[in-house]
């Protein structure tokens with residue numbers, strides 16, 4: 246009897262131990278320091294370990310300001326350790342704020358690309374990039390109505406051949422996107438980018454509820470290992486403060502992948518979203534829609550006329566027969 250209780254007790258303790266150590270493992274061992282940026286940012290000197298800065302980027306005790314609320318400036322931070330983790334999740338705690346009530350911009354981008362520190366016109370980074378870009382676009386450059394509101398979060402995968410089209414807010418090259426009111430909040434705002442088994446999932450925590458809400462998921466996204474993480478921002482005629490508070494990188498690799506070779510080809514994505522309708526295309530389909538409406542109307546009128554003719558003819562024939570039968574009887 247005693248032995249029985251004892252073994253049960255052992256099992257119970259083992260169970261408790263497993264649960265506790267599993268939790269510890271989740272919390273600690275998955276966070277990879279070499280791709281992470283948290284406070285305090287500075288090491289011994291002015292430099293920040295593992296991360297490099299370009300453009301107007303400014304490091305303070307509480308945040309890393311990629312751009313201040315001034316026109317036509319750019320800034321970026323770049324992790325200087327290439328990423329060889331295949332399945333990962335990146336959490337970025339950010340703050341976009343400024344004095345503009347209705348006019349502000351342009352936004353910022355989170356990158357996983359092959360070349361670091363190249364400044365350019367895509368939210369501060371060079372165009373024709375090779376890799377993944379997640380855009381948090383605060384300003385609609387589109388002339389005329391969009392199918393969506395701004396701020397807008399979207400993803401683009403590029404093998405170096407595509408150009409980001411600002412005039413369309415990148416809608417013709419995006420994989421997917423969602424609207425997100427993340428600007429001028431007096432609480433913490435976060436974005437999570439999860440890449441597992443060739444699936445890209447972007448979630449947001451911007452409602453002060455401390456929970457992730459899915460923005461979009463795209464399957465069949467191929468990203469090679471060995472690229473770099475970075476965050477860049479730009480202002481143009483319109484401006485905003487684009488602040489990064491932290492970047493946390495979690496490894497999600499599992500044993501199932503251990504036997505296969507990691508992907509080393511060019512970035513590729515199958516499910517590029519079909520281009521959104523432009524305004525003139527919309528007008529075209531509107532007229533076309535009306536024409537089919539008219540055609541349908543005419544067809545219905547013809548059917549009604551046809552039925553009336555049949556009815557009248559039938560009635561006349563019926564009358565004639567009645568008369569004929571009367572004539573026979575009388």
Ligand SMILES: *[C@@H]1O[C@H](CO)[C@@H](O)[C@H](O)[C@H]1NC(C)=O
Nearest residue numbers: 403404405406407511513514
């Ligand atoms: C690069 O991407 C473009 C557009 O998605 C595609 O048409 C082209 O075939 C790709 N090139 C290579 C070498 O994969």
Ligand SMILES: [Ca+2]
Nearest residue numbers: 382384386414
């Ligand atoms: Ca834009």
